[in-house]
Amino acid sequence: MRVYVSADMEGITGLVDADDVQPGGRDYERGRSMMAEDVNAAVRGALAAGARDVLVNDAHGPMRNLRPDDLHPAARLVRGKPKPMGMLEGLAEDYDAMVCVGYHARAGVPGVLSHSFMGHEIEDMWLDGRPVGEIGLAHATAAALGVPVVALTGDDAACAEMTEWDPSVAAVPVKYAHDRFAAELRPAAEAHKAIEGTVAAALTPLPPRPAPAAAEVTLTVRWQSTAVATTLLGLTGVTADDGRTIRVSGRLPSLYRQFGVWTRVAASLTGQAPYC
Structure with missing residues (x-):
């Protein structure tokens, strides 16, 4: 195991x-x-x-x-x-x-x-x-x-x-x-x-494995900063719901990896400390 x-x-x-x-x-x-x-x-x-x-x-x-x-x-x-x-x-x-x-x-x-x-x-x-x-x-x-x-x-x-x-x-x-x-x-x-x-x-016994997902899912994120949302609209497939909210559709786990790129872009733009 x-x-x-x-x-x-x-x-x-x-x-x-x-x-x-x-x-x-x-x-x-x-x-x-x-x-x-x-x-x-x-x-x-x-x-x-x-x-x-x-x-x-x-x-x-x-x-x-x-x-x-x-x-x-x-x-x-x-x-x-x-x-x-x-x-x-x-x-x-x-x-x-x-x-x-x-x-x-x-x-x-x-x-x-x-x-x-x-x-x-x-x-x-x-x-x-x-x-x-x-x-x-x-x-x-x-x-x-x-x-x-x-x-x-x-x-x-x-x-x-x-x-x-x-x-x-x-x-x-x-x-x-x-x-x-x-x-x-x-x-x-x-x-x-x-x-x-x-x-x-x-783990005793092992639970059944979920069936691997094949369908696309949609991830939507509302940012505090309009600058983050506007910048990320430059990526293929990203669309806007409003000035601070963007979405993208894709398959996991690739979508999870793409979201990691979003957070790195946001960090470079904002430089904010993790907790208010």
Whole structure:
């Protein structure tokens, strides 16, 4: 069994603020350690279920948050950026399952450090008219490859978003949002035990593989800046709904990769910090 782990940071046990998850923040180094502990709990769960190969992709910000020497020795690590597939770099059809660790709710949802890919630059996103953020887009892309998402960890808002998107995914809340930068924290040892046990159970037995998607889907994004929308209209297939909202149709996972180009263009135009 081969298991793929996409590891974000905002939904990690104990972390609630930008200073916990951004390089240079006063608690960032502790945040990196906490991230490794959550990821390692997921890796232990996968190994307990019989995984022979576990690949972890560092999917947060600079994508250099996980220190290789902190990672479970049985796991391989994809680290650094840019990556063509960003948060899903390395995911392929030959993986049996995907686990999302440390994920967060989409923009506009009252969850801990909630946003969609770019802090406050992306105001809303839709996939075929359905509100979507990092959780839904990752799930849809994995499904298009025929890889089932089996488990997700994050705050209660992220877990609720995953359950709404796909109730078959096992969700592990490691904290309970009080506001965007405040939460009631689950004790770390308890959270890690829950992550390990839930991942093991979610992989035993393996869930059925979704049928790889062949149909086109439409991704719509509303930006804060008209400059971003106007610039992206120069790309083939991109059309405008209004001055700040653009859309494109295509097949996943290629569409996911194209969206990564959008975010890099937006970052070069705005230079905004990830969190307001």
